[in-house]
Amino acid sequence: MASTPKTASTKKLAIIAMLVAQAAVLHYLESLFPNPVPIPGVKLGLANIITLVALVVFDFRTAMEITVMRTILGSLLAGTLFGMGFFMSFAGAVTAAVVMALVLRVLKKFGMVGISILGAIAHNIGQLIMATFVLHFAGIFLYLPAMLAFSIPTGLLTGLLINEVVKYIKVTNRVQAILDD
Amino acid sequence: MKTLRSIKKADLILVLVLGIIIALIWLWNGHHNSKQDLVAEIIRNGQIIQKVDLNKVKNPKYITLKNGIKITILAEKGRIRVLHADCPNKICVKTGWLSQPGDMAICVPSDTIVVIDVPD
Structure with missing residues (x-):
């Protein structure tokens, strides 16, 4: 965690690589699901799970690195790299990481569910800001209310999943053991 | 359900506040859109x-x-x-009919937007 001695850096690197791979695959898998609603950019946010897990296990910088790398790798796998959709999910993922880090470290009141929902909202807003730039059309913000509505169920689902993952990591202490070793 | 117990009080308040905000936006929109003046704009590459x-x-x-x-x-x-x-995704096609001010169909890959003008 905070105290990462030099000897642990290779192990940390391995865990980071694993998290990036997992997140990239989740990002890709999610692009395979047909979008059930006629709003571009609405999705479960499964890859966001890894961002939040990384925030819990590591520091903000590492979580951000993982988020950036998985967006690039995931888009590469999905074949959307450097398309408009890529810039939108990139902006969304980065905004979500920043907001979730703030909520997790500074506010501290929320559980994983609340953090996920706020992350989902941040993702939507980041996405819409980027969309305004690429489409030159601020009217796209009319989608925000519907997106907010979707952020509740999706945030709830990913939040509960993250809880299980975090609980597992804490119970088994595997990641910590590897890092402390 | 053990998992559900992980939801904190602040989380519930957040959901409640969000629910109220969304409901208010919907109510306000329904009120605002009562006058029907329907002009559709087709926008491509920002024009x-x-x-x-x-x-x-x-x-x-x-x-x-x-x-x-x-x-x-x-x-x-x-x-x-x-x-x-x-x-590939045909999100704009799946959007279906647009008939209210503010309705829009967006095709991100082709940078095309069909939107019904919101009267000022």
């Missing part, structure tokens, strides 16, 4: 390329955009939709 007054359309009108990804738009009296698009 309005065509405006269609949907109240004045008598016969169904097909509009085909060819530069780049091909898109066919169908306008009828009081409503407009993207009928066909040569893009």
Whole structure:
């Protein structure tokens, strides 16, 4: 965690690589699901799970690195790299990481569910800001209310999943053991 | 359910506050959109390329955009939709009919937006 001695850096690197791979695959898998609603950019946010897990296990910088790398790798796998959709999910993922880090470290009141929902909202807003730039059309913000509505169920689902993952990591202490070793 | 117990009080308050905000936006929109003045704009690459007054359309009108990804738009009296698009996800086609101010169909790959103007 905070105290990462030099000897642990290779192990940390391995865990980071694993998290990036997992997140990239989740990002890709999610692009395979047909979008059930006629709003571009609405999705479960499964890859966001890894961002939040990384925030819990590591520091903000590492979580951000993982988020950036998985967006690039995931888009590469999905074949959307450097398309408009890529810039939108990139902006969304980065905004979500920043907001979730703030909520997790500074506010501290929320559980994983609340953090996920706020992350989902941040993702939507980041996405819409980027969309305004690429489409030159601020009217796209009319989608925000519907997106907010979707952020509740999706945030709830990913939040509960993250809880299980975090609980597992804490119970088994595997990641910590590897890092402390 | 053990998992559900992980939800904190602050989380519930957040959901409640969000629910109220969304409900208020919906109510406000319903109130705001009562006057029907329907002008559809077709925007490509950030430029309005065509405006269609949907109240004045008598016969169904097909509009085909060819530069780049091909898109066919169908306008009828009081409503407009993207009928066909040569893009992978077809989100704009799935959006279906647009008939209220603020309704829009967006095709991200081809940078095309069909939106019904919101009156000021």
